[in-house]
Amino acid sequence: KIFLYSISKNRRATIISMKQHFLQSQSWERFLNSQGEKTFRLNEENFSALCVLKETPVGNYLFLPYGPSLASIRDLGPAIKAISELAQKENCIFVRIEPINKLSAKTTSKLKLKKTKDYDPKHTIILDLEPSEEEILQNMNQSRRNFFRNYTKKGISVRTSKDKKDAKILIDFLNQITDSRHFSTHSEKYLTDQLDFDFATLYIAEFENK
Numbered sequence: 431k432i433f434l435y436s437i438s439k440n441r442r443a444t445i446i447s448m449k450q451h452f453l454q455s456q457s458w459e460r461f462l463n464s465q466g467e468k469t470f471r472l473n474e475e476n477f478s479a480l481c482v483l484k485e486t487p488v489g490n491y492l493f494l495p496y497g498p499s500l501a502s503i504r505d506l507g508p509a510i511k512a513i514s515e516l517a518q519k520e521n522c523i524f525v526r527i528e529p530i531n532k533l534s535a536k537t538t539s540k541l542k543l544k545k546t547k548d549y550d551p552k553h554t555i556i557l558d559l560e561p562s563e564e565e566i567l568q569n570m571n572q573s574r575r576n577f578f579r580n581y582t583k584k585g586i587s588v589r590t591s592k593d594k595k596d597a598k599i600l601i602d603f604l605n606q607i608t609d610s611r612h613f614s615t616h617s618e619k620y621l622t623d624q625l626d627f628d629f630a631t632l633y634i635a636e637f638e639n640k
């Protein structure tokens with residue numbers, strides 16, 4: 431998944447100090463609510479959590495995409511306690527968390543956590559777009575930098591769009607690679623509805639009229 435979004439400097443400081451992923455943000459929560467998802471939010475001094483209620487035939491559970499957000503790994507215990515209390519209140523049979531903090535075997539054992547198959551991508555990239563184009567290029571590895579410069583000279587162009595019709599470009603591309611890369615994608619509606627929100631913009635590269 432690739433999301434491009436802008437945030438204020440104050441909000442950026444909060445996200446960095448709490449190590450918060452975008453899928454734990456209020457913007458993402460509003461999108462989930464627009465899709466009919468029921469959510470809960472816990473906000474404490476040293477942790478926060480966006481909890482999504484998931485319904486299954488065998489029982490409900492709470493899912494925290496890339497969460498909870500923690501000031502430090504020491505705050506995971508208190509966060510799990512608060513989340514568990516919410517889960518009990520909502521009659522959930524289990525809780526699924528995805529903290530972006532690195533967990534040691536000792537922490538996992540102490541908190542009685544069980545590793546399961548990843549739901550969201552394990553590795554993602556957040557690229558700061560505030561520096562100049564030249565600074566961004568300098569921070570790339572040489573092969574990517576050369577690729578960009580060579581194709582720029584050949585006439586590649588990039589445009590932005592929030593037109594849902596242009597989302598077909600992304601959807602067709604995803605459909606082409608889902609089988610070969612062994613992953614599943616969201617529905618067309620789920621992807622195009624994101625363009626109604628300020629966090630989502632399509633970046634379309636065009637070369638030789640393609």
